[in-house]
Amino acid sequence: MTLIIRIFKAFFLCSLIAGLIGCSDRDLIDHASRKEKKADNSVSSNSFSKIINAGKLKVVTRYSAVTYYIGPDGKKGFEYDLVSAFADAYGLDVEIILKDSIHQVLKAVESGEADLAAAGISRKEAKDEKYSFGPTYQKVRQEVICHRNDVMPKNIIDLSNYNFVVTSGSNYADKLSDLKRKQPELRWLEQEYTAEQLLEMVADKEIECTVADSNIFETNRRYLPELEVAMSLTEEQELSWVIKKNSKKLSEALIYWMNHYAEDGKLHHLEDQYYGHYTIFDYVNIRVFHRRIQSRLPKFRKLFEMAGEEYGVPWTTLAAQSYQESYWNPKARSPTGVRGLMMLTLATARSMGYKSRVSPENSIFGGARYLARLIDQVSPNVKGKDRLWFALAAYNVGMGHVHDAQTLAYSQGKDPNLWKDVREVLPLLSQKKYYKKSKYGYARGMEPVRYVQRIREFKGILELQSSVEMEKLLFQEVDVKL
Numbered sequence: 001m002t003l004i005i006r007i008f009k010a011f012f013l014c015s016l017i018a019g020l021i022g023c024s025d026r027d028l029i030d031h032a033s034r035k036e037k038k039a040d041n042s043v044s045s046n047s048f049s050k051i052i053n054a055g056k057l058k059v060v061t062r063y064s065a066v067t068y069y070i071g072p073d074g075k076k077g078f079e080y081d082l083v084s085a086f087a088d089a090y091g092l093d094v095e096i097i098l099k100d101s102i103h104q105v106l107k108a109v110e111s112g113e114a115d116l117a118a119a120g121i122s123r124k125e126a127k128d129e130k131y132s133f134g135p136t137y138q139k140v141r142q143e144v145i146c147h148r149n150d151v152m153p154k155n156i157i158d159l160s161n162y163n164f165v166v167t168s169g170s171n172y173a174d175k176l177s178d179l180k181r182k183q184p185e186l187r188w189l190e191q192e193y194t195a196e197q198l199l200e201m202v203a204d205k206e207i208e209c210t211v212a213d214s215n216i217f218e219t220n221r222r223y224l225p226e227l228e229v230a231m232s233l234t235e236e237q238e239l240s241w242v243i244k245k246n247s248k249k250l251s252e253a254l255i256y257w258m259n260h261y262a263e264d265g266k267l268h269h270l271e272d273q274y275y276g277h278y279t280i281f282d283y284v285n286i287r288v289f290h291r292r293i294q295s296r297l298p299k300f301r302k303l304f305e306m307a308g309e310e311y312g313v314p315w316t317t318l319a320a321q322s323y324q325e326s327y328w329n330p331k332a333r334s335p336t337g338v339r340g341l342m343m344l345t346l347a348t349a350r351s352m353g354y355k356s357r358v359s360p361e362n363s364i365f366g367g368a369r370y371l372a373r374l375i376d377q378v379s380p381n382v383k384g385k386d387r388l389w390f391a392l393a394a395y396n397v398g399m400g401h402v403h404d405a406q407t408l409a410y411s412q413g414k415d416p417n418l419w420k421d422v423r424e425v426l427p428l429l430s431q432k433k434y435y436k437k438s439k440y441g442y443a444r445g446m447e448p449v450r451y452v453q454r455i456r457e458f459k460g461i462l463e464l465q466s467s468v469e470m471e472k473l474l475f476q477e478v479d480v481k482l
Helices: 015-019 026-036 046-056 076-088 102-111 157-161 171-182 197-204 214-220 248-263 266-275 283-296 295-312 315-326 346-351 358-379 386-397 399-411 421-429 446-480
Strands: 056-061 069-072 074-078 093-098 116-122 131-133 138-140 142-147 166-167 189-191 207-214 227-232 237-244
Touching: 015 093, 046 056, 056 076, 056 102, 069 116, 074 076, 076 093, 076 116, 076 248, 076 266, 093 138, 102 116, 138 358, 142 171, 142 214, 157 346, 166 171, 166 197, 166 207, 197 207, 197 214, 197 283, 197 386, 207 214, 214 227, 214 386, 214 446, 227 248, 237 248, 237 421, 248 266, 266 346, 283 295, 283 446, 295 358, 315 358, 315 386, 315 446, 346 358, 358 386, 386 399, 386 446, 399 421, 421 446
Parallel strands: 056 093, 056 116, 166 189
Antiparallel strands: 069 074, 116 237, 131 237, 138 237, 142 207, 142 227
């Protein structure tokens, strides 16, 4: 999936010099303070000065795979991480307010219940004069989604012959209403479901088609591989945060920060963390993976959870890596002699303190310990989740080749501490003109790139699955109390 980020032009002093010396978080806070001192004393109830003084940013959002959810490792979501980064820059805590629909999200902003809406909202979706927008951070298309095994509608008029349902009061419904003016035959149903719920209904063949944003589809199709795009309903639309119309200072702070965040490459980096592994969709392999989540994973899940807790590695990472290594087959063996759920070499298993690689417990704990050791060996200049991607690549190809790739990335003007840059040059290590100059020589560089990509994909599916399980348990607890 290609996501196009529009970066607002800098118009503040720090923005003008960010490319040369950068701006600190302290600069951002000082900037906010200076701007507020120049403001009229009659500030609105939603002014940025009051948010700064309170030390808290109230953010309204909704549950979805692209906005906010609770995964096995805690709070997640592209929107959540992005708005948390903004809050951190200004020294603010984030208070999450959850609503069930975009309509309720916007009402929370209008009433002052929330300072800001970060819920994957397009500018057309909040076109009321009561609202204003932060900078655009992503562009998406509205897409018609159907079941891959059904006959797909060929055009807009065809949709009238399908059980076609969209979220009531959504921008999807607004777009269809616009199309109906030109195509009076167009028919659809509107129901009080989220786009994600309707996608599940399509996958379960409860309805035939629906509409969702392209980023929502790309994220959910890994969890619901039966989904397929029939057609695009719109051109690209801009996603932005929503604030009240009179929140001028908050708007300035958002634009100022987003410019700085983007110029530092952090916006692109965050996008890569969430969407960078969505390249080629393999329906057959993903479908098999889902079946094995039910048939094989339950035998080993507790061991993954225990090993993950002991070595500080998310259990979903270990389970995803194990699937990539052995398809959760404890007796797996490769022609090179690696064996077990984590496909350890004999030397590695012994160095981790284990003799038997076929034992599921030994293999999982040995693999977890080895991965944790590799994470510690990654350069301290590599930050965040990139440390995990580097370590996984080293698990596959060796840390020496990863270091060679970092050196090569630097020589080509790329950032040797970002996985998105290093993965571009790793495949070059199989070419003579590059590996002759590298310390550790030839490497099948494309292999670790694909290895990490698939693990990230499997990990994402397991996290979504786990979040659904947690929600079900939560609702069960509520039912019991009632």
